[in-house]
Amino acid sequence: xxxxxxxxxxxxxxxxxxxxxxxxxxxxxxxxxxxxxxxxxxxxxxxxxxxxxxxxxxxxxxxxxxxxxxxxxxxxxxxxxxxxxxxxxxxxxxxxxxxxxxxxxxxxxxxxxxxxxxxxxxxxxxxxxxxxxxxxxxxxxxxxxxxxxxxxxxxxxxxxxxxxxxxxxxxxxxxxxxxxxxxxxxxxxxxxxxxxxxxxxxxxxxxxxxxxxxxxxxxxxxxxxxxxxxxxxxxxxxxxxxxxxxxxxxxxxxxxxxxxxxxxxxxxxxxxxxxxxxxxxxxxxxxxxxxxxxxxxxxxxxxxxxxxxxxxxxxxxxxxxxxxxxxxxxxxxxxxxxxxxxxxxxxxxxxxxxxxxxxxxxxxxxxxxxxxxxxxxxxxxxxxxxxxxxxxxxxxxxxxxxxxxxxxxxxxxxxxxxxxxxxxxxxxxxxxxxxxxxxxxxxxxxxxxxxxxxxxxxxxxxxxxxxxxxxxxxxxxxxxxxxxxxxxxxxxxxxxxxxxxxxxxxxxxxxxxxxxxxxxxxxxxxxxxxxxxxxxxxxxxxxxxxxxxxxxxxxxxxxxxxxxxxxxxxx
Amino acid sequence: xxxxxxxxxxxxxxxxxxxxxxxxxxxxxxxxxxxxxxxxxxxxxxxxxxxxxxxxxxxxxxxxxxxxxxxxxxxxxxxxxxxxxxxxxxxxxxxxxxxxxxxxxxxxxxxxxxxxxxxxxxxxxxxxxxxxxxxxxxxxxxxxxxxxxxxxxxxxxxxxxxxxxxxxxxxxxxxxxxxxxxxxxxxxxxxxxxxxxxxxxxxxxxxxxxxxxxxxxxxxxxxxxxxxxxxxxxxxxxxxxxxxxxxxxxxxxxx
Numbered sequence: 001x002x003x004x005x006x007x008x009x010x011x012x013x014x015x016x017x018x019x020x021x022x023x024x025x026x027x028x029x030x031x032x033x034x035x036x037x038x039x040x041x042x043x044x045x046x047x048x049x050x051x052x053x054x055x056x057x058x059x060x061x062x063x064x065x066x067x068x069x070x071x072x073x074x075x076x077x078x079x080x081x082x083x084x085x086x087x088x089x090x091x092x093x094x095x096x097x098x099x100x101x102x103x104x105x106x107x108x109x110x111x112x113x114x115x116x117x118x119x120x121x122x123x124x125x126x127x128x129x130x131x132x133x134x135x136x137x138x139x140x141x142x143x144x145x146x147x148x149x150x151x152x153x154x155x156x157x158x159x160x161x162x163x164x165x166x167x168x169x170x171x172x173x174x175x176x177x178x179x180x181x182x183x184x185x186x187x188x189x190x191x192x193x194x195x196x197x198x199x200x201x202x203x204x205x206x207x208x209x210x211x212x213x214x215x216x217x218x219x220x221x222x223x224x225x226x227x228x229x230x231x232x233x234x235x236x237x238x239x240x241x242x243x244x245x246x247x248x249x250x251x252x253x254x255x256x257x258x259x260x261x262x263x264x265x266x267x268x269x270x271x272x273x274x275x276x277x278x279x280x281x282x283x284x285x286x287x288x289x290x291x292x293x294x295x296x297x298x299x300x301x302x303x304x305x306x307x308x309x310x311x312x313x314x315x316x317x318x319x320x321x322x323x324x325x326x327x328x329x330x331x332x333x334x335x336x337x338x339x340x341x342x343x344x345x346x347x348x349x350x351x352x353x354x355x356x357x358x359x360x361x362x363x364x365x366x367x368x369x370x371x372x373x374x375x376x377x378x379x380x381x382x383x384x385x386x387x388x389x390x391x392x393x394x395x396x397x398x399x400x401x402x403x404x405x406x407x408x409x410x411x412x413x414x415x416x417x418x419x420x421x422x423x424x425x426x427x428x429x430x431x432x433x434x435x436x437x438x439x440x441x442x443x444x445x446x447x448x449x450x451x452x453x454x455x456x457x458x459x460x461x462x463x464x465x466x467x468x469x470x471x472x473x474x475x476x477x478x479x480x481x482x483x484x485x486x487x488x489x490x491x492x493x494x495x496x497x498x499x500x501x502x503x504x505x506x507x508x509x510x511x512x513x514x515x516x517x518x519x520x521x522x523x524x525x526x527x528x529x530x531x532x533x534x535x536x537x538x539x540x541x542x543x544x545x546x547x548x549x550x551x552x553x554x555x556x557x558x559x560x561x562x563x564x565x566x567x568x569x570x571x
Numbered sequence: 572x573x574x575x576x577x578x579x580x581x582x583x584x585x586x587x588x589x590x591x592x593x594x595x596x597x598x599x600x601x602x603x604x605x606x607x608x609x610x611x612x613x614x615x616x617x618x619x620x621x622x623x624x625x626x627x628x629x630x631x632x633x634x635x636x637x638x639x640x641x642x643x644x645x646x647x648x649x650x651x652x653x654x655x656x657x658x659x660x661x662x663x664x665x666x667x668x669x670x671x672x673x674x675x676x677x678x679x680x681x682x683x684x685x686x687x688x689x690x691x692x693x694x695x696x697x698x699x700x701x702x703x704x705x706x707x708x709x710x711x712x713x714x715x716x717x718x719x720x721x722x723x724x725x726x727x728x729x730x731x732x733x734x735x736x737x738x739x740x741x742x743x744x745x746x747x748x749x750x751x752x753x754x755x756x757x758x759x760x761x762x763x764x765x766x767x768x769x770x771x772x773x774x775x776x777x778x779x780x781x782x783x784x785x786x787x788x789x790x791x792x793x794x795x796x797x798x799x800x801x802x803x804x805x806x807x808x809x810x811x812x813x814x815x816x817x818x819x820x821x822x823x824x825x826x
Contacts, residue, residue: 287664317667320674343667407633407661411623412596417588419618423698423745430702434709441713 022047022108024115026101028091034123035096037141038239041089043067043115047108050085054105060095060122068240090239093122123205140206141168144232144247146181148217152255156270157362158300159186159217159254163193163230168238169200169207175234181249185225185256186217187301218270218301222258226251259360263367265309269359271300275308277355277372279342284379287406289343292318294355294372297328297335305336308355315350315379317343344379351376456497463494464562471554480547481535484554488529491558495565505529521564524557588619595627604635615814622652625814629661638665639754639776643808646675646750646779650810653691669777670756674795676781678748686740694744701737708734749782750810751790753802760800764789771800782809 022045029040041063043053055063067087093099099122103114142165149160163180167173180193193213201210219225228251236245259270273296280291294308302325310318321338328335344350352375361368451458467487474483485502492508493500496515503511505526512522528550535542542550595610611628629644642665648658666672677683689697711727714720753774761768764786772794774780780792783799790807793799809815 317672319663343663345667407630407664408657410596410599410627410630411657412593414592414621414623417592417614417619417621417624419588420620421618431705434706438709438713442716445716 041091096124163213172237181230219256267306273298302334347381467491485532607631622648643752670775689740698741704734751807758806
């Protein structure tokens with residue numbers, strides 16, 4: 001029993017020692033690196049206390065002093081907490097060949113530890129081939145190329161244009177969806193390239209994501225037409241570095257051949273087309289329209305598909321066709337549906353003849369005519385009286401006679417007819433009334449708000465009425481001198497928004513002078529107040545005549561002061 | 572009392588119009604198309620501008636052999652009620668029977684793009700909506716003045732825009748381009764004003780043209796293809812408004 005116990009104890013101590021000992025490993029994120037293209041050098045150090053790292057100087061490899069990223073991972077290992085720190089250095093090889101990276105050193109938990117040496121194979125920078133773009137930076141992190149599926153085409157023939165952006169795996173690219181090449185002399189569909197397709201591709205041993213923008217070109221005129229150059233600008237982030245990039249493709253030309261002499265019925269379209277016709281119903285009632293749909297489907301320019309020529313058909317009235325674009329399968333085909341409303345005029349069988357569509361086929365360099373199958377429409381006579389519901393505004397449902405190939409019958413039950421008079425004056429009234437109503441409301445609102453918010457205005461506005469009421473009450477109460485005095489001082493307080501604490505005749509005189517009130521008005525108030533004061537303080541009762549005179553004088557003075565205040569002049 | 576009086580006057584007049592309309596219908600049923608035309612025309616001259624009156628008048632003219640005038644009256648019915656199905660149907664029928672089968676000249680491009688929404692609205696409907704939107708605009712402004720609120724402001728803006736849009740639509744509906752219909756076959760449209768001018772093209776009965784100018788009994792007509800020339804007004808039925816009888820028809824028809 002003693003031997004196993006000893007063995008377990010030694011094993012634990014060893015494990016502890018292993019766990020305590022720091023370690024350092026160095027690796028590259030890729031086996032083969034390219035001269036001039038940075039790669040990530042990853043240094044992992046395990047231990048509890050990492051005090052420093054020594055990065056060796058290596059001939060042929062530039063390593064920055066500071067890591068471009070670092071991270072810490074903590075784990076519970078053999079019963080102890082151990083941390084692993086990872087440092088990333090963006091190293092750039094400056095020469096091709098095999099590079100031997102000497103050991104990296106680090107001081108961990110007070111001990112200097114070192115990694116093992118590693119070897120990195122550095123490839124020479126590949127030269128751009130003929131189809132690829134000139135890269136401004138001269139590296140292969142991102143490049144562009146532009147190509148067409150034809151270098152020679154007929155006027156109007158479809159040419160597939162692909163604009164490819166090759167982005168090395170791991171790079172992050174941002175770009176604006178603009179900046180596509182000018183394509184003078186081409187009709188281009190779609191106007192702006194549609195959403196790009198993405199695929200993975202291997203090139204020179206590297207994995208790329210290829211973003212392809214596609215458009216279809218239709219040369220509008222014969223001659224040498226130029227495609228490009230295409231300048232592509234983007235921001236690229238790769239291996240921790242972000243920068244703006246610009247690449248430009250070389251322009252190239254497409255030789256556009258003119259079409260041979262066309263036949264008289266040439267539709268103007270170039271490509272390969274098929275034509276089909278169908279009727280919404282094989283039978284119809286005279287006078288009731290049916291729909292004829294002629295579909296033209298092909299691989300040329302969908303906007304150039306001309307309306308098929310519908311021959312004149314005896315006994316059929318055809319109105320103008322409606323054109324509807326269609327997108328049939330496969331994806332590189334397109335077409336247009338032309339819908340005609342055909343109204344048969346008489347009963348009987350009507351044959352809609354084969355409809356031809358002539359186009360230029362660039363594959364065979366000949367004009368071809370595709371034809372639809374002829375169709376037969378069986379037209380029956382309408383019933384003598386056919387119930388139809390005619391519903392109109394303000395009308396009851398009524399039965400109208402359907403005259404089949406004739407006009408519809410009278411509308412007889414329409415309710416009460418009314419004369420429509422001249423609309424000019426009512427319209428003017430209707431349009432002007434709300435404006436006046438709004439103006440009146442705005443003025444009313446403004447006045448109410450002023451009464452609510454402007455106390456001085458409110459007191460001044462009602463001063464005369466209040467004064468007159470108080471004067472009448474004073475006469476009725478018998479306290480003539482006191483009442484008259486309070487009425488006058490109250491009126492002055494209301495007019496000038498003063499506190500109602502009363503004022504003597506002398507104070508009133510001075511106040512009116514200060515307010516530049518005309519002297520005759522000020523004198524009138526002064527005299528009335530003086531008489532009231534004499535009666536109040538001397539104890540002399542006023543006679544009836546004096547009361548009448550003072551009351552009339554007060555009324556007149558208040559009216560004149562109010563008038564002066566409101567109009568700015570004494571009455 | 573006043574309301575009763577107004578109602579009596581209104582209903583009394585309405586009754587007279589209804590009996591004139593019925594008289595026209597009865598004459599039509601008895602194949603007396605001249606009398607029917609007279610009855611309907613009289614209604615229109617008295618200011619009864621209703622789509623069914625024009626529609627029935629169109630039918631009467633068609634039966635009387637005046638296809639061009641019939642087309643003009645169907646066009647009038649559709650001006651008043653653009654969704655009036657019988658008028659649309661009969662108009663198409665008549666156009667199908669014309670020699671050229673020309674389409675109707677299109678309104679100006681600004682109108683097509685700005686008022687593309689109003690084709691199926693009757694002039695009365697857009698007029699009423701314009702008035703309602705206008706009143707709502709001022710009511711909302713007044714409410715906003717009383718209690719300022721951002722929702723009221725937005726609603727007032729919307730109501731104002733609607734008022735402008737409907738008012739524009741109503742104006743265009745009540746003042747449409749002057750449409751006319753040829754009432755005779757082989758009507759010459761001349762390069763200049765006068766019988767001595769060379770013929771630019773010919774109108775057939777039922778061909779619709781827009782009148783760009785009128786002078787001394789001549790009209791500057793433009794067809795759907797944009798061809799223009801001078802034509803004698805007597806060979807045309809002016810759709811209007813105003814709704815007038817074509818000069819080429821015998822005045823005796825109106826009773």
